[in-house]
Amino acid sequence: MKPEDQFIEFIAEKYSQISIDKDKITELDLGCGKGSFTTQLATKYPDRVIFAADIMLGRLRKLYKRNERSGIKNMRLLRCEAWHLINQSIPDSSLNRIHILCPDPWPKSRHKGNRLVSSEFVSRLYNKIKENGVFHFSSDDIPYFTLALEVLGKSGLFIRDDSKLNDISNIKTDFEERWNEMGLEVFHSAWIKKSI
Ligand SMILES: C[S@@+](CC[C@H](N)C(=O)[O-])C[C@H]1O[C@@H](n2cnc3c(N)ncnc32)[C@H](O)[C@@H]1O
Numbered sequence: 001m002k003p004e005d006q007f008i009e010f011i012a013e014k015y016s017q018i019s020i021d022k023d024k025i026t027e028l029d030l031g032c033g034k035g036s037f038t039t040q041l042a043t044k045y046p047d048r049v050i051f052a053a054d055i056m057l058g059r060l061r062k063l064y065k066r067n068e069r070s071g072i073k074n075m076r077l078l079r080c081e082a083w084h085l086i087n088q089s090i091p092d093s094s095l096n097r098i099h100i101l102c103p104d105p106w107p108k109s110r111h112k113g114n115r116l117v118s119s120e121f122v123s124r125l126y127n128k129i130k131e132n133g134v135f136h137f138s139s140d141d142i143p144y145f146t147l148a149l150e151v152l153g154k155s156g157l158f159i160r161d162d163s164k165l166n167d168i169s170n171i172k173t174d175f176e177e178r179w180n181e182m183g184l185e186v187f188h189s190a191w192i193k194k195s196i
Helices: 003-007 036-044 057-070 082-089 109-114 119-128 142-155 162-168 174-181
Strands: 008-010 026-030 049-054 075-079 095-101 129-139 158-160 187-193
Touching: 003 008, 003 057, 008 057, 026 036, 026 082, 036 049, 036 057, 036 075, 036 162, 036 174, 049 057, 057 075, 082 119, 095 119, 119 129, 119 142, 129 142, 129 162, 142 158, 142 187, 162 187
Parallel strands: 008 075, 026 049, 026 095, 049 075, 095 129
Antiparallel strands: 129 187, 158 187
16 A cells, blocks of 8 residues: 555445546546547646546556646546446446547457447446537557447447547647557547437
C-alpha cells in the first residue's frame, strides 16, 4: 500500500455501485493507460467529472501524482477490470461519454476472444450511457477497428456521428502519440446512444 492509494478507488473490492452525480457531465476513459488523454480532458473541462480507469495500479499511481502536481481536482481514479466495472459498479444512465482508446488489439486469432469490444460488451456499455450520450472508440489496428464498426452498427443501439469528437480532436492518448510518431494512423469513431 502506497500513500497515493487512498486516492484510488479499488473497484474489485467493491460490490456496490460507485457514486456518480447524474447532474454533472461525467466521462469515463476506460483503459486510460498513462492517462495523457484523461489529463487533457480533465484540464479542458474542469467542471466535468472525468473517470480514469485501468487495471494497472502503477499507471494510476503515477497519474495521481501528476494530477497532484498539475492541480487537477476533477479526476477520479478507478483501479478495475473493465467487465467488472461495467457490470457491477457503474450505475445505469450515468455517463455522458465513454472513451475506449487504442485498447489492446489482440491480433492473433487464438487471442481474439480477449478483445474488449464485442456485441455483449457494447450492449452493457449502452446501459451505462445517458440519453444522447456518446461512445468513443479508437484503434490503430484496422481489423479491430473494422470489427468494432460492424459490432456497433449491427447492434442497433447507436448511431455513428464522429462530430461528437470535434471538441477533443486535438487531444491524443499516449499510444496515439506513439503510433503517429511511427507514421501510423489511429482511427476514431463516435456513436450516439439511440433511444429505443
Ligand atoms: C494499449 S493500452 C492503451 C492505453 C491508453 N488508452 C492509450 O491509448 O494510451 C491499453 C490499456 O488498457 C488497460 N487494460 C487492458 N485490459 C483491461 C481490462 N480488462 N480492464 C481494465 N483495463 C485494461 C491496460 O492496462 C492498458 O493501460
